[in-house]
Amino acid sequence: MTTINFFEKKSFKIKKLFPKKNFNKNILIKNVKPLNYAQKDDLTFFDSIKYKSLALKTKACSCITTKKLSIFLPNNVEKIIVQNVLYDLAVALKKIYPNSDVDFPDLSLKKPLNKKFPGVKFGNNVLIGKNVKIGKNSVIGSNTIIEQNVSIGNSCIIGSNSILKNLIMKNNVIIQDGCKIGQKGFGFIPNKIKNIKFPHIGHVFIDDNVEIASGCTIDRGSVDITKIGKNTYIDNQVHIAHNVRIGDNCMIAGQVGFAGSSIIGNNVSIGGQAGVSGHLKIGNNVKIGGGSGVVQNIEDNKVVMGYPAVSLRKFLKNSKK
Amino acid sequence: MTTINFFEKKSFKIKKLFPKKNFNKNILIKNVKPLNYAQKDDLTFFDSIKYKSLALKTKACSCITTKKLSIFLPNNVEKIIVQNVLYDLAVALKKIYPNSDVDFPDLSLKKPLNKKFPGVKFGNNVLIGKNVKIGKNSVIGSNTIIEQNVSIGNSCIIGSNSILKNLIMKNNVIIQDGCKIGQKGFGFIPNKIKNIKFPHIGHVFIDDNVEIASGCTIDRGSVDITKIGKNTYIDNQVHIAHNVRIGDNCMIAGQVGFAGSSIIGNNVSIGGQAGVSGHLKIGNNVKIGGGSGVVQNIEDNKVVMGYPAVSLRKFLKNSKK
Amino acid sequence: MTTINFFEKKSFKIKKLFPKKNFNKNILIKNVKPLNYAQKDDLTFFDSIKYKSLALKTKACSCITTKKLSIFLPNNVEKIIVQNVLYDLAVALKKIYPNSDVDFPDLSLKKPLNKKFPGVKFGNNVLIGKNVKIGKNSVIGSNTIIEQNVSIGNSCIIGSNSILKNLIMKNNVIIQDGCKIGQKGFGFIPNKIKNIKFPHIGHVFIDDNVEIASGCTIDRGSVDITKIGKNTYIDNQVHIAHNVRIGDNCMIAGQVGFAGSSIIGNNVSIGGQAGVSGHLKIGNNVKIGGGSGVVQNIEDNKVVMGYPAVSLRKFLKNSKK
Numbered sequence: 022m023t024t025i026n027f028f029e030k031k032s033f034k035i036k037k038l039f040p041k042k043n044f045n046k047n048i049l050i051k052n053v054k055p056l057n058y059a060q061k062d063d064l065t066f067f068d069s070i071k072y073k074s075l076a077l078k079t080k081a082c083s084c085i086t087t088k089k090l091s092i093f094l095p096n097n098v099e100k101i102i103v104q105n106v107l108y109d110l111a112v113a114l115k116k117i118y119p120n121s122d123v124d125f126p127d128l129s130l131k132k133p134l135n136k137k138f139p140g141v142k143f144g145n146n147v148l149i150g151k152n153v154k155i156g157k158n159s160v161i162g163s164n165t166i167i168e169q170n171v172s173i174g175n176s177c178i179i180g181s182n183s184i185l186k187n188l189i190m191k192n193n194v195i196i197q198d199g200c201k202i203g204q205k206g207f208g209f210i211p212n213k214i215k216n217i218k219f220p221h222i223g224h225v226f227i228d229d230n231v232e233i234a235s236g237c238t239i240d241r242g243s244v245d246i247t248k249i250g251k252n253t254y255i256d257n258q259v260h261i262a263h264n265v266r267i268g269d270n271c272m273i274a275g276q277v278g279f280a281g282s283s284i285i286g287n288n289v290s291i292g293g294q295a296g297v298s299g300h301l302k303i304g305n306n307v308k309i310g311g312g313s314g315v316v317q318n319i320e321d322n323k324v325v326m327g328y329p330a331v332s333l334r335k336f337l338k339n340s341k342k
Numbered sequence: 343m344t345t346i347n348f349f350e351k352k353s354f355k356i357k358k359l360f361p362k363k364n365f366n367k368n369i370l371i372k373n374v375k376p377l378n379y380a381q382k383d384d385l386t387f388f389d390s391i392k393y394k395s396l397a398l399k400t401k402a403c404s405c406i407t408t409k410k411l412s413i414f415l416p417n418n419v420e421k422i423i424v425q426n427v428l429y430d431l432a433v434a435l436k437k438i439y440p441n442s443d444v445d446f447p448d449l450s451l452k453k454p455l456n457k458k459f460p461g462v463k464f465g466n467n468v469l470i471g472k473n474v475k476i477g478k479n480s481v482i483g484s485n486t487i488i489e490q491n492v493s494i495g496n497s498c499i500i501g502s503n504s505i506l507k508n509l510i511m512k513n514n515v516i517i518q519d520g521c522k523i524g525q526k527g528f529g530f531i532p533n534k535i536k537n538i539k540f541p542h543i544g545h546v547f548i549d550d551n552v553e554i555a556s557g558c559t560i561d562r563g564s565v566d567i568t569k570i571g572k573n574t575y576i577d578n579q580v581h582i583a584h585n586v587r588i589g590d591n592c593m594i595a596g597q598v599g600f601a602g603s604s605i606i607g608n609n610v611s612i613g614g615q616a617g618v619s620g621h622l623k624i625g626n627n628v629k630i631g632g633g634s635g636v637v638q639n640i641e642d643n644k645v646v647m648g649y650p651a652v653s654l655r656k657f658l659k660n661s662k663k
Numbered sequence: 664m665t666t667i668n669f670f671e672k673k674s675f676k677i678k679k680l681f682p683k684k685n686f687n688k689n690i691l692i693k694n695v696k697p698l699n700y701a702q703k704d705d706l707t708f709f710d711s712i713k714y715k716s717l718a719l720k721t722k723a724c725s726c727i728t729t730k731k732l733s734i735f736l737p738n739n740v741e742k743i744i745v746q747n748v749l750y751d752l753a754v755a756l757k758k759i760y761p762n763s764d765v766d767f768p769d770l771s772l773k774k775p776l777n778k779k780f781p782g783v784k785f786g787n788n789v790l791i792g793k794n795v796k797i798g799k800n801s802v803i804g805s806n807t808i809i810e811q812n813v814s815i816g817n818s819c820i821i822g823s824n825s826i827l828k829n830l831i832m833k834n835n836v837i838i839q840d841g842c843k844i845g846q847k848g849f850g851f852i853p854n855k856i857k858n859i860k861f862p863h864i865g866h867v868f869i870d871d872n873v874e875i876a877s878g879c880t881i882d883r884g885s886v887d888i889t890k891i892g893k894n895t896y897i898d899n900q901v902h903i904a905h906n907v908r909i910g911d912n913c914m915i916a917g918q919v920g921f922a923g924s925s926i927i928g929n930n931v932s933i934g935g936q937a938g939v940s941g942h943l944k945i946g947n948n949v950k951i952g953g954g955s956g957v958v959q960n961i962e963d964n965k966v967v968m969g970y971p972a973v974s975l976r977k978f979l980k981n982s983k984k
Contacts, residue, residue: 275880
């Protein structure tokens with residue numbers, strides 16, 4: 022995970038971050054990262070036994086978790102024992118990254134100066150934020166907005182009326198018209214009077230040679246990244262939620278939807294209007310039929326179809342009834 | 343129902359409105375409203391036995407209906423007996439509201455003057471129609487269009503490239519990028535040569551603390567409103583048809599679709615890609631699984647899943663076969 | 664099929680187009696067209712036994728095909744025998760139409776001059792490409808982009824923030840806000856390192872009196888057209904892939920998706936969120952229930968529902984189990 026920060030960030034002493042807790046050492050927290058990416062100055066969080074293997078070897082200095090799960094963390098990790106991990110994580114994130122829980126539109130946008138972007142072609146009314154990088158031979162369509170700190174590689178073609186934010190994009194990527202990439206995901210702590218918005222401090226990473234068709238929405242990661250692997254092609258009106266990681270060489274047909282945090286292998290093909298539930302692991306070379314609803318993990322090389330998705334053989338047998 | 347009129351409106355004497363019918367008194371029709379909202383100067387309509395309880399106590403002065411249904415209307419209501427209620431309603435609406443059957447783009451748009459909107463921050467190229475109200479501390483993203491008469495509360499955040507029309511929005515609402523809100527719904531009288539467009543004279547009402555993610559479409563009501571209740575959160579690419587009313591504290595995941603005139607209770611959660619058919623009533627605290635297709639009313643507190651959606655227990659039993 | 668070319672085109676001698684093949688006569692190839700539209704200067708292609716009846720009477724001068732299929736082509740057609748028809752077609756198309764495999768945004772866009780478009784009303788920031796035609800009494804909403812060579816008829820209403828390219832539209836058509844029409848479809852030759860982009864040289868044809876709601880995506884044809892028939896109404900967020908042909912007087916509800924090359928008859932109604940697989944033929948007067956997944960041809964006058972879609976009677980029987 023690259024360490025670019027798209028959001029204003031403050032460092033906090035742990036006692037100030039969690040004033041109701043007691044700590045022996047008042048360590049300095051510089052960042053918040055997932056279990057597997059956290060380093061010695063980072064706070065992390067551990068909220069599900071699913072992530073036990075990552076918890077066992079985390080390098081974080083401190084971790085928000087429950088009493089039950091805390092036994093799997095290394096001894097030297099400062100445990101912050103709470104009832105609701107995501108709630109306390111949201112509160113801590115809001116302190117460290119005060120502007121990441123709401124998508125304030127970038128008000129620093131300006132028309133691009135050609136001298137700042139040599140070799141880049143712009144359509145009309147393109148708007149660019151501060152510190153945006155665009156590689157040579159890239160083309161940006163009219164009315165497209167690229168917010169601050171976004172990085173676009175060489176020879177990328179971005180269509181018109183698209184909005185890119187909190188995004189790192191490599192080379193030879195094509196984005197068609199009307200895509201919205203990098204916005205805050207659908208994560209919050211429900212509350213009957215007023216939901217607590219969950220800060221989303223991650224970004225979207227799009228690798229080389231990806232093609233994304235019109236009208237897609239790709240949310241940025243919450244405390245992680247959302248990733249589209251090399252040479253993956255995505256059709257119109259696809260929805261990709263926060264923290265989803267799609268592998269290389271995948272083919273995703275129109276109107277497919279991915280709920281949050283699912284991990285898709287390489288060479289996966291998914292038919293139109295299929296849906297993948299959250300927090301799943303789909304293996305390599307998997308084929309998912311159009312309209313399917315995937316609600317459990319799928320091993321490598323499987324072909325599935327149906328709602329809920331089952332093996333193609335079982336689906337065909339059931340359909341004959 | 344608020345009585346703001348987003349569309350040019352003409353008053354009509356009833357004999358001029360229905361020249362082929364006979365009336366004793368030539369009453370003045372000032373407006374058209376649903377059975378339960380109509381007052382003494384209003385025309386209403388009654389086209390389905392479903393709405394019998396509302397018909398029994400309507401306060402309208404006149405009502406388009408069929409011979410069969412007319413017996414349920416109060417005696418003092420002038421009955422306009424027709425074969426096809428919606429057809430005659432469309433013809434009357436077109437006379438009273440001549441511009442409401444086609445979404446003419448607002449050609450009165452201008453760049454906002456800061457002095458007209460104190461305390462509001464605007465991105466670049468924002469376009470605002472006549473008589474738009476925006477409360478203090480609201481932020482409007484670049485390229486967003488807000489058409490005439492729209493009202494936006496305090497502390498709202500509207501993303502970029504969104505289009506808002508025929509909309510009343512309260513405070514602390516967040517709309518992400520590329521949403522289209524308030525356009526005409528999918529209602530018309532089919533005709534093999536040229537369909538008759540159905541005037542849509544309603545609007546969209548969005549209550550406090552709502553959050554709507556990217557690329558959603560919310561159609562305005564036809565002769566009613568489309569409503570999103572307080573603190574309801576809606577994910578990317580959700581489609582909400584005309585006259586739908588969603589309650590408070592709901593969670594609607596990505597790519598969900600609502601057909602026209604369905605009423606959703608409070609605290610309802612709906613998984614990604616689920617669909618709700620038209621004219622249904624979904625109770626409070628209902629949970630609808632991702633990918634479900636809801637085709638009948640659901641009582642309070644039920645958990646349903648499947649296509650067609652059944653109780654979760656039945657769905658799991660069927661899935662094991 | 665009209666013969667308007669939206670893309671730069673080069674003529675090629677057949678020996679230069681296929682340098683590894685042997686030909687008796689070095690004929691000049693002027694264009695590439697489907698089997699049924701090809702004329703004597705055209706290259707065509709024949710890749711599936713499904714299209715045998717069209718192959719038997721094609722008028723093309725030359726045809727890319729397999730050894731097995733080549734026997735169905737007329738004697739006077741020059742056969743170009745290959746392993747993978749679509750691969751060799753893609754290579755030939757890329758030579759003849761060098762700019763049709765990537766949607767380069769139109770960089771010739773300008774604000775419209777009123778004298779060039781008499782009787783047309785424009786919103787703010789409309790951008791128009793070279794050689795665009797717009798008929799009288801049409802209205803174009805703000806921020807809408809109409810790329811080069813697009814033709815729009817009389818009395819059309821185009822909403823705001825829409826993008827139209829590679830499109831021929833007749834009269835009285837309404838397009839609501841945020842539609843993307845005419846972009847490249849989801850066609851490519853998969854390759855594990857870098858997919859080969861398939862040139863899309865077709866366009867979209869929208870006939871009289873069509874209405875298309877907000878946020879729809881309609882891809883242009885690959886080597887054919889994508890067509891919407893007269894008086895067909897399409898709701899929000901519908902996805903129509905390349906080469907789909909929808910007949911007259913159809914009603915397509917919200918979030919429906921069509922995979923590539925399917926042909927839909929006249930008077931077809933399709934409920935919300937239904938999906939139609941690729942290369943299917945749906946008859947006239949067919950009704951498809953909401954949420955259905957259609958995976959095979961449907962005869963005239965049938966009513967189907969379910970996933971996979973079956974007759975309504977069978978669906979209801981299965982649902983009772």
